[in-house]
Each structure stands twice: as structure tokens, then as C-alpha cells.
Amino acid sequence: MRAAVFDEFKYPVAVRRTSDPVPAENGVVIGVRATGLCRSDWHGWMGHDPVIQTPHVPGHEFAGIVEAVGGNVSKWRPGERVTLPFGCGCGQCVYCLQGDHQVCNRQFQPGFTHWGSFAEFVAVDFADVNLVGLPDAVSFVVGACLGCRFATAFRAVVDQGQVREGQWVAIHGCGGVGLSAIMIAKSPSMKPPSK
Ligand SMILES: [Zn+2]
Ligand SMILES: [Zn+2]
Structure with a gap:
């Protein structure tokens, strides 16, 4: 796939070919149709977030189409239109079980803990917990603004x-x-x- 990558913090971002992602057992791969640009992307590029390892692909607010599904995913199938929150909770810890996914210690954050949406495809873990279906009336651009x-x-x-x-x-x-x-x-x- 093509992706916008930086090799070191504060270095220029370059579009180049990288390997296509594959879904984890509990994850999906999403084909990106729209992605936002956020101040948090700048903080990540500056090196302010210790979870980011280079080389890195930023981008954490996006919408797209499910392309591939892991073996333990039950709610989603290829072809469905989806978006997701910035901080994807594990769904199983004490915080997630009380509805506070945003402070889950095992969070999956596209564009931070893993490669993000400035790319053609993104692998997202904990798919059954976090993905949100987009009705046809909600465009990908609008959907990308929600998470x-x-x-x-x-x-x-x-x-x-x-x-x-x-x-x-x-x-x-x-x-x-x-x-x-x-x-x-x-x-x-x-x-x-x-x-
Ligand atoms: Zn953001
Ligand atoms: Zn959790």
C-alpha cells in the first residue's frame, strides 16, 4: 500500500510503498476513504507521545470500508462502512466494563500505538468493541470527523x-x-x- 511515513521525529513525511497490513485475530483491516488532520498528529510527529515508535504512519480520525476480518471478529464483514473512536478500548478491563474506554490501559490508538490512517489501509484491533457502522446517509468525510x-x-x-x-x-x-x-x-x- 501507499502511506505517508516519517522515519524520525520532526523529519519530513514522505509518501511511499509499505507492506499491506493484515488483521489480528480480533481485528479488521479498513480501506481508508477519508481521514482528518488533528493537532494530536502534530504532537506525535514532534515526538511528544512516548508510545510512538519510528518509522511511523500518523492519522487517527478516519472512516472507510472493512476489507479483511480476523478469525475472532463476529460483528463485521468486508464491505461494511465504518468509523471508530480515537482511543479504542480492549473491552475487557475494569475501565472498559464501566464504559470508560478512553482510559483503558490496553488502548489501541491508530496513528499512535500502531500505524494510522495516512495510508490506503489501516489494521485495527478490538474491532467488535470499537467499530461503529456508518449509515449510507453519513458520508465518509463526516464519519471521519466523529471519532x-x-x-x-x-x-x-x-x-x-x-x-x-x-x-x-x-x-x-x-x-x-x-x-x-x-x-x-x-x-x-x-x-x-x-x-
Ligand atoms: Zn485527533
Ligand atoms: Zn480496556
């Missing part, structure tokens, strides 16, 4: 902030997460159901 910036903003506004209709929301910095937070705060679904 990092949108999920981060949703947790802040809805789960942690518990914002309700009529409240003000202050957003400091309108990057990907900030703009997503504005969209979520303004969403009609923030209104309580009418009687």
Missing part, C-alpha cells in the same frame, strides 16, 4: 458539562474540538423532548 474531535466535544458538553437548553456555553479556542462543541451545544437534540 476524535466530535467524541471529545460530546463528552465535554453532554456527559461532563450536562448542558441543558437555555444555558450558555463558553468555548475557548475554535479548532476541531471547539467547533464540534459549538455544533453539539446548538444541536436541536439538546432540547428536552416536547410533551
